[in-house]
Amino acid sequence: MSNLRLVPLIVERDIRILFSDTFLIGIMFANFGIDLFVTAATFGRLIPQSVLHENYFLYIAPGSNFVTAMVAAFQSGRDVWREKYIKDLASYLLTLPAPRRVLALSRIAGGVARSVIATFPGTLVISYLYGILLDPRVFAAFLIVGLFSLGIVGLSISLSAFASSIEVFVTVRSAIQLYLSFLSTLFYRTDVFPSFLVPIVVSNPMTWAVEAFRSLPHAQGLIGPISVLVIPSLVFAALGMASYLWYARL
């Protein structure tokens, strides 16, 4: 148990590094701003409410926030990759008195914390737009963002463990981001997709995350919207931990 006291310390380091890079934070917030306010405002005029039967601005808002969460989560994997191949910090971290599994757990937790922090303003804004800011459901909103981030951090750390070059990392990351963004219900409802793509869309974790978030204003309980994300996120997080343990093995 005493080793677990190291987890918040390693998470603290990850957060400190995140906040040291103000440029990166600026980019992530700009990304969110562009996605939500510019894209949604223009798309909202392209797609009238009479066609969509709902406000497109509100429809796209959670997805924009998840895109920001996704960028921040992939940053964790990129950092782990850079630690090994560019800065050679990995050998330093591996000589610290933390068991490898604690180190792996900490890196995942650090990634989630960074992602939740990066999306904090966005989650608040959207919770306000959804009318749940002063409601217990606001906690569910953060939990959904955290669970989504958990899965993506796991995925990105797995990718970093196996990517032999930054080009491989960036290319695979882009492919995953394209899949998550455009083969999900982030921008469109399922019935807009060709029928052969529907199974892919409905099995997309981004679909589950945005639908969970969109259901919050109507949710009777908090468990329902959250539960759908728990298993895939834990599976990806376990994959990330296993990959980190493989990468950091003695």
Add this chain to the structure above:
Amino acid sequence: MIIFDRARKKFGNVDAVKDFSLTIEDKEILGLLGPNGAGKTTLMLMMGTVYRPTGGTITVDGLDVVKQPNEVRKEIGIAFQDPRVDGILGAFDVLNWHLKMTTGLTKEQREKRVEEVLRSLDLWEARNKRTWLMSGGMRKKVEDAKVLCQRPKIAVFDEPTAFLDVPSRLLVWDMIRKLRDGGSTIIVATNMMDEAERLSDRVAIVNLGKLVAAGTPEQLKSTQKGGEVLEVAVESSHGLTADILTQFSEVHNVHVDDNKVVVYLNSGRLLLPKIVETLTEQGFKIGSVHLKEVTLEDVFLTYTGQRLE
């Protein structure tokens, strides 16, 4: 006590460390002397539980590095050859976090210790400067400071004074000695003769992944027969063979480099004119002659057949 018992490490087909056996006593400074690529860093990373030995065993205070890596890591602090610091963070944050991870000190104790070491290394004014904006020497001092602050039971310094100017080198050596006096066992990997000689209680010479000699600097020097070294610079050593000089009974060993002949001998002052005369008669044009006592560099040359640059 640290025991390397026939430790081996292979990377693919390359033997980085071959059957390395050495015992490092408590509270001593051991200089691990060898050229770049000799296997010094690999040895330290095996001891630091980063690399798994391919064969043999390494124990740190009775703890096996493969079977009890978590316990071993609690005993060790490593200052790496290339500084391993988060470039985006300042020196104070780097050291403070390192102490949080490696010691149970309170916030006040940590900050006091970090300040003490940063002031000693003349880094206090630059404590908040991002380390990637620092010069190579400053970054190296931050790397050394990690272990100097940590005061681990076993402190490992990989080329601790690389990139440092002379006053800083002397300062770091002094701080390493104080760390030893405080009860730490110190391993210093270096390819600098004067560092090994002046800092170490014992020196282990490593070459091509193998331990070739170990002992105090004096013991190693005493292994050189004669106790004197004559260095003769010649215009060209082409055709110069050792037997030209080993005909003299006072000459114990001869190394011939490109333009230099190194002769290990005794009664050097008496023999010097004869050697000069012999070489001149053989047609070798002599540039300069230098007679000196045996140094660690000569020991290294004898054991490895090469010089450390």
